[in-house]
Amino acid sequence: MSRIPALLVTHADLGAALLRAAEQIYGPVDGVEVLSNSGLSRADLEREIAARVARWPEGGLVLTDFPGGSCQQGGLLAARDRPEVVVVSGINLPALLDYLHNREQYPCGELAERLKAKAQDSVRVQRARPA
Amino acid sequence: MSWRNQRVDDRLIHGQVVVAWGAALRLARLVVADDRSAANGWERELLASAAPDMRVTVLTVSEAAAAWDEEQRAPGAAMLIVRDLRAARAVVEGGAAVPSFTLGGLHYAPGKTKVNEYVYLDEADREDARTLLRRGVTLEVQDVPATRPQPLALLDRAVGP
Numbered sequence: 001m002s003r004i005p006a007l008l009v010t011h012a013d014l015g016a017a018l019l020r021a022a023e024q025i026y027g028p029v030d031g032v033e034v035l036s037n038s039g040l041s042r043a044d045l046e047r048e049i050a051a052r053v054a055r056w057p058e059g060g061l062v063l064t065d066f067p068g069g070s071c072q073q074g075g076l077l078a079a080r081d082r083p084e085v086v087v088v089s090g091i092n093l094p095a096l097l098d099y100l101h102n103r104e105q106y107p108c109g110e111l112a113e114r115l116k117a118k119a120q121d122s123v124r125v126q127r128a129r130p131a
Numbered sequence: 132m133s134w135r136n137q138r139v140d141d142r143l144i145h146g147q148v149v150v151a152w153g154a155a156l157r158l159a160r161l162v163v164a165d166d167r168s169a170a171n172g173w174e175r176e177l178l179a180s181a182a183p184d185m186r187v188t189v190l191t192v193s194e195a196a197a198a199w200d201e202e203q204r205a206p207g208a209a210m211l212i213v214r215d216l217r218a219a220r221a222v223v224e225g226g227a228a229v230p231s232f233t234l235g236g237l238h239y240a241p242g243k244t245k246v247n248e249y250v251y252l253d254e255a256d257r258e259d260a261r262t263l264l265r266r267g268v269t270l271e272v273q274d275v276p277a278t279r280p281q282p283l284a285l286l287d288r289a290v291g292p
Contacts, residue, residue: 011146039249041141041238042214068181070145076177 004103004111005060007033007052008091009045009071022096029100037070045074059084059108061099063091063115086112094122133160133203137211137229139219140236143168144181144212147235147275152210153185155276159207160186164195164222165214192218196225216252216259223268231269234283246287249274260290 008015015034023029033052037045049062059082062075067089079085086108088095098118102111135156140148143163152158161182168174169191179187186207190198195211199222202209211229213219219232236249243251250272252260260270260283270290273280284291 039238041236041240042143042145043141044238044240045142066146068144068146068149068183070142073145073177073181077174080173 001104001107002058003031004099004106004108005031005033005056006063006099006103007035007049007060008063008096009035009037009049009075010065010091011037011069011071014065018091018093018096021093022100025093026097026100031103032100037074040070040074042070042074042077045070046077049074049078053078053082053085056085059086061085061108061112061115062087063096063099064089065091084108088112088115088119090119091115092119092122095119133205133207133209135208135210137213137219137232138235139213139216139232141214141238142236143214144178144187148210148212149182149185151275151277153182156210157208158185158210160188160202160205160209161212162195162198162202162209163187163189163212164192164218165189165212166191166218167214169194192221193225196222196227199227199229216256216263219268220259220262223263223266229268231271232263233280234270234272235274246283247272250283250286252287252290257287257290260287264290 019034035048064071064075072089075087079087095115095118099115144161163178168178169189175189178189223229234250237251239251243253245251263270270283271280272283272286
């Protein structure tokens, strides 16, 4: 199976920071693009994302930080006529690492669902036991 | 009165609006006045999905102007959102007695010059701003509630009298 490409679209420098953090755990990463929404209007963000996903003839994943935010909406606007491009919001470090380990193992839609489950499962509330 | 804020923001509904302003003003309703979004059912749904805990209404600019008084009497704190100063001016010239607009995000585009980090204007924007000011509409610049609102005419001398 071919590799599913990904674009990280986030507020400020979160995408670049997430990728740097992932590289500390995974190792050097290629094939993941990063785009910040800083300074971009709704229309410009849509245009910037559309230009990148246009290079994915077989589709890919737009990974965004915040459901309902400009990045997620920009991704959905850019992918409106591209059902093979899937937008996943609420991306976190465990989900990004899961993407890197599995981007050649699953088709795009299945991988997106897997990342959603991974991100949700990684949020845990725990307390240490008293000594 | 139900209107709590009228915002000029080229991102329309997004994180600052839903999370920061939504909490600060206890917003129950968002009214987007945007001809492009109003013309497309899918874009209306997309905007509504961005604020699942609020009632989102997407109208054309002229519809929003006509609905201003009725929405003012409706229950629940509300925010009006327009994409640019041209739409803000059109809402007012359409008959809505809007007392003020908050410029929350007008990002860079070719031909626009910087007012601050998140507001860029060109001459057409400035003419719309002057028209609104002449009509007695207050124009302030503020992206999130935690920052201090500043009069546009103080930040941008070209808009001032």
